[in-house]
Amino acid sequence: MQDLTQLLLNGLSTGAVYALFALGYTLVFSVLGVINFAHGAVFTLGAYFTYFLIGGAAGANGLLAGLQLPFALPFWLALPLAGLGAAAVALLIERTAFAPLRQRNADPLLALITSLGAGVVLVNLIQLLVGAESYAIPTGALAGLPAAVRIGGAQVRSVQLLLLLVAAVLLTLLTLWIDGTRSGKGLRAVSEDPTTARLLGIPSDRMIQIAFGLSGFLAGIAGGLVGLSVSIAGPYFGIGYGLKGLGVLVLGGLGSVPGAVLGGLIIGLAEACVPADLSGYRDVVAYGFLFVVLLVRPQGLLGRVLPSKV
Amino acid sequence: MQPQRLALAALALLAAGGVVSSCSRQRGDQLRLGAGIALTGNAGLLGQDARTGLDLAQGHYADRAPGLELQLEDTGSDEAGATVAFRRLINAKPVAILGPSLSQQGFAVMPMADRAGIPVIGVSTTAEGIPQIGPFVARVASPVTVVAPLSLAKAVQLHPGIQRVAVFFAQDDAFCTSETQIFQRAIRAKGLELVAVQRTSVSDTDFHIPITNVLRSRPQLVVISALVSDGGNLVRQLRELGYSGPIVAGNGLNTPNIYPVCQRHCDGLMITQAYNPKLDNASNRTLLAGFRRGRAADAVPPQVTAQAFTAYQVVHEALATLKGSLPQGTTLTSLPLPELRQRLLKTLLAGTYQTPLGQLRFTPEGDVLQRDFSVARVQMNPDGRSGRFVQLP
Amino acid sequence: MDALLIDASLLQQMLIGALLGISVYLPLRCGQLSLATPGFYAIGGTLAALLSTRVDALGGAEPVYPLSSVLLEMLLAAALAGGLAVGIGRVVLRLRGVYLAIATIALVEILRVTTLNQESLGGAVGIFGIPQPFLDPQGYALFTLIALALVCWLCDRLERQRLGRAMEAIRDDELAAACQGIDTDRTKLVAFVLSAVVAAITGVISAHFLNSWNARLGNFDASITTLAFVVFGGSRTWAGPVIGGLTLTALPELLRPIGDLRLIVFGLVILVGPLLLPQGLITPERLRLIRGLLHRGAKP
Incomplete structure (x- = not known):
């Protein structure tokens, strides 16, 4: 029982990060039908923003060596602000890497490359400015919370629980927004049929920007939380999550919000179940799973069937 | 002109460039x-x-x-x-x-x-x-063959009751896999019980799952062969998840760059030192x-x-x-x-x-023969961001 | 100044880039976005590394590794990769668009992690000291140039034949192609298998050139970079990926003098490239234009 609780909590907290990541992909995919490869870099930026907003100083190896903001915010305030900063970057990526292609009616495949280019620029810009070193959000950022708590005999870090909680809240808000507001419904309309949506007077450009902003916000929050949990391991640290997020995205179904969450939790749990002596194969389990699902149900667990021409 | 000839011509041009550039200057x-x-x-x-x-x-x-x-x-x-x-x-x-x-x-x-x-x-x-x-x-x-066993010996000397040892190592780095072999050999040679061997990756930072797996085997000593950002996170998460015994780390963690990663949890880490800053000779004073x-x-x-x-x-x-x-x-x-x-x-x-x-x-083979080693213990300052390596006697 | 010139080892890497570009291009010519190239590249490289370091009969102990052994490795790698591609292709080519891309990424990752965990395949540390058939990079570059020229020539033949035109037809409209009586499944499979063979052969050359080999050489980054070769160069004719592979491999190295800025500039190039040249650098029209100009230039 104790082992099961431990496994469940580990799996869910890992899965929550994957889910937040995949949600960002899925929002963009649902309106544009392409994958934003710069998403991992936005996640990374969210973590750095959080670090600097709570008063962290830049290390010795970048152009900004020793730089520190004149103020230090508490973590709970820094995190949403970092999310907003990440959202702004995501909008900038939309302007530079996606919008020009749309205006020219270019092959959507090209967005894979332009967004990859944007990601490469961002990652290396981070390295240029603040160096390649690890940055850790101080363990004291969650003042007042113990490092870990015991739940049903299982040992869980408070950060893991916080991650789960924030992911759950964001997801609920997102679902409410999509189902309950005009702009949320507009987003859905654009994702289902852009042409008709435009005829109905829903501004698709605006919806695309909303999708990018939201995806950036989610990525920024996820980055900040993961930064708090496992520290920022340098400018490349979002890449591994980016790849997993991609798997989660397909597992759940491209463009499906509940699918992204379900996919995240499944992969998180599957990874938690790998026994210690086979731990080297942990990634294989996730991708193997993904592969089988793709073959049996190409549209993903909760995805819609796409038209045959992509 | 055929396209392949066109491409070949371009490639030949590049090859010519290659020959020209290999003539390099020397002052x-x-x-x-x-x-x-x-x-x-x-x-x-x-x-x-x-x-x-x-x-x-x-x-x-x-x-x-x-x-x-x-x-x-x-x-x-x-x-x-x-x-x-x-x-x-x-x-x-x-x-x-x-x-x-x-x-x-x-x-x-x-x-x-x-x-x-x-x-x-x-x-x-x-x-x-x-x-x-x-x-x-x-x-x-x-070489790691000389360096690694020293810190292990020190840990056993300081904590004589140790029997159960768990090992973590980054499996995708030649140095870490080589170092862990030396550690594991030394552990067995000392008659200790190797209760868990956990592979990790240098690109990992989230170790909740491997750690809870290992802690189930109730180790009294943890030995880590990893690099800075993965290893630092591993140490921090080990501590936060309740492991309080001694930790011996390999040369990959032998740098102050771990401070910002594991912060106050770096405290107590034992690592063999090839460099002793207290050494008093002319070139160290210069450095x-x-x-x-x-x-x-x-x-x-x-x-x-x-x-x-x-x-x-x-x-x-x-x-x-x-x-x-x-x-x-x-x-x-x-x-x-x-x-x-x-x-x-x-x-x-x-x-x-x-x-x-x-x-x-x-040595005639080119390996270094160094006389002085020491084992250091990481001591973190109360702010949790800075610290130092304190040489153990 | 001399940093702007290209040395033979960079040329060699550029040629490898061009070959990998062709491997990604082949399925893309029939509209299939397969990112399996790094996987087959890794299979070829691992096979060559294992054979040349563990099978004494191939001549690994000799001061210069026999060229015939390299050719034999290439043959075996092509057979192995081709065989695997027939099996895998039958399964994954049922998927379309982004799904195919992600399924192939998953396959590459599965292969990579499995190799990492198999000591017998070199494990995480890899295989070192791979015997050298050439003592200097010029030798490698010449050998690879010949291989690339051969592959280009075959691609050129292919594009003029029924099969090549069938591939193009599938890319433009798969349903219409099927209606015209094109066996779409078989055509796609052939492209996939050819892609695998080219990648595996490239892996063999690369393993010797790099003189060490490990599973990380075929990772997700490689998938995306090779795709960038094709998109940047153009995916309508084989010359596109060749030019794309050559330039994009050279770029980060040529930019070395600007130091820390070089990868930023590289990123900007692949960000801006497709915006300025949505069809890629080389399109059939431009190729014809260049050819025409050269013809006129060649005449007195």
């Missing part, structure tokens, strides 16, 4: 020293610390003959990057090459320098088998004085900074000795480059050096 009065270290990628920190050491050495030896022009190339953190950087260095016709940063890269590129007949001196490549790559390969970093310029007055250089300084010093001193042994009127640059390299290697391996790492000599 008459100065010798060139190549250095290939990892300034970017996941080992970037290690390389940036090494660069500090090289810069300090270069500043110190700038006005001492023979003049050395340092050509620094970024190897990145993988073998492909190292291969490109080393080909560049080899083409630049240096008298010797320092580097690369990682043993994993060393196995790939040291044979290239060896085949080219260029002495190549490893700065932080400590894996087993590096000097055996070839006659021109040497290193100033003491400390140079390093503290622009830093805190009690700042301590990382081990790899001292090793990089040492590598430069050893080459410079060997060249000076060689110069002294030449007949009157001949200069180093008047020797044909292959012969100069041969004789540099011979002189270098025969010498004894007073370096920041203490007194160094070399």
Whole structure:
């Protein structure tokens, strides 16, 4: 029982990060039908923003060596602000890497490359400015919370629980927004049929920007939380999550919000179940799973069937 | 014109460019020293610390003959990057090459320098088998076979009741896999019980699952072979998830760069030191004085900074000795480059050096013989962001 | 100044880039976005590394590794990769668009992690000291140039034949192509298998050139970079990926003099490239234009 609780909590907290990541992909995919490869870099930026907003100083190896903001915010305030900063970057990526292609009616495949280019620029810009070193959000950022708590005999870090909680809240808000507001419904309309949506007077450009902003916000929050949990391991640290997020995205179904969450939790749990002596194969389990699902149900667990021409 | 001919013509043009560029210049009065270290990628920190050491050495030896022009190339953190950087260095016709940063890269590129007949001196490549790559390969970093068991022995000495030991190692790094073999051999040799061996990856930062798996086997000592960002996170998460016993870490974590990663949880980490900042000799005083310029007055250089300084010093001193042994009127640059390299290697391996790492000599194979080691315990300051390595008696 | 010129080892890497570009291009010519190239590249490389270091009969102990052994490795790698591609292709080519891309990424990752965990395949540390058939990069570059020229020539033949035109038809409209009586499944499979063979052969050359080999050489980054070769160069004719592979491999190295800025500039190039040249650098029209100009230039 104790082992099961431990496994469940580990799996869910890992899965929550994957889910937040995949949600960002899925929002963009649902309106544009392409994958934003710069998403991992936005996640990374969210973590750095959080670090600097709570008063962290830049290390010795970048152009900004020793730089520190004149103020230090508490973590709970820094995190949403970092999310907003990440959202702004995501909008900038939309302007530079996606919008020009749309205006020219270019092959959507090209967005894979332009967004990859944007990601490469961002990652290396981070390295240029603040160096390649690890940055850790101080363990004291969650003042007042113990490092870990015991739940049903299982040992869980408070950060893991916080991650789960924030992911759950964001997801609920997102679902409410999509189902309950005009702009949320507009987003859905654009994702289902852009042409008709435009005829109905829903501004698709605006919806695309909303999708990018939201995806950036989610990525920024996820980055900040993961930064708090496992520290920022340098400018490349979002890449591994980016790849997993991609798997989660397909597992759940491209463009499906509940699918992204379900996919995240499944992969998180599957990874938690790998026994210690086979731990080297942990990634294989996730991708193997993904592969089988793709073959049996190409549209993903909760995805819609796409038209045959992509 | 057929398209393939068009492409072939373009390629031929490129090939011609290649031939032209391999004719490189060499300034008459100065010798060139190549250095290939990892300034970017996941080992970037290690390389940036090494660069500090090289810069300090270069500043110190700038006005001492023979003049050395340092050509620094970024190897990145993988073998492909190292291969490109080393080909560049080899083409630049240096008298010797320092580097690369990682043993994993060393196995790939040291044979290239060896085949080219260029002495190549490893700065932080400590894996087993590096000097055996070839006659021109040497290193100033003491081998893991010597270094690793010391910290384990210290831990057992300080905590006599230890029976159950768990091991973590980064499976995708040549150095870590080599080091863990030494650790595991030493653990068995001491009659301890190896209760868990957990593989991790240098690109991992989230270790909740492996840690809870390992803690189920109730270890009394944890031994970690990993690099900075993965290893630091591993230590921190181990502590936060309730492990309170001693932790022995390998050379990958032997740097102040772990402080920001594991913060106050770095406290108590035991690591063997090849560099003792308290050492009192001329070259260590030079290193400390140079390093503290622009830093805190009690700042301590990382081990790899001292090793990089040492590598430069050893080459410079060997060249000076060689110069002294030449007949009157001949200069180093008047020797044909292959012969100069041969004789540099011979002189270098025969010498004894007073370096920041203490007194160094070399085996005929090129492995370093270092006298002084110590085991340090990491002691973090109350702010949880800074700390120091305290040598254990 | 001399940093702007290209040395033979960089040329070699550029040629490898061009070959990998062709491997990604082949399935893309029939509209299939397969990112399996690094996987087959890794299979070829691992096979060559294992054979040349562990099978003494191939001549690994000799001072110069026999060229015939390299050719034999290439043959075996092509057979192995081709065989695997027939099996895998039958399964994954049922998927379309992004799904195919992600399924192939998953396959590459599965292969990579499995190799990492199998000591017998070199494990995480890899295989070192691979015997050298050439003592200098010029030799490698010449050998690879010949291999590339051969592959280009075959691609050129292919594009003029029924099969090549069938591939193009599938890319433009798969349903219409099927209606015209094109066996779409078989055509796609052939492209996939050819892609695998080219990647595996490239892996063999690369393993010797790099003189060490490990599983990380075929990772996700490689998938995306090779795709960038094709998109940047153009995916309508084989010359596109060749030019794309050559330039994009050279770029980060040529930019070395600007130091820390080089990868930023590289990123900008692949960000801006497709915006300025949505069809890629080389399109059939431009190729014809260049050819025409050269013809006129060649005449007195």
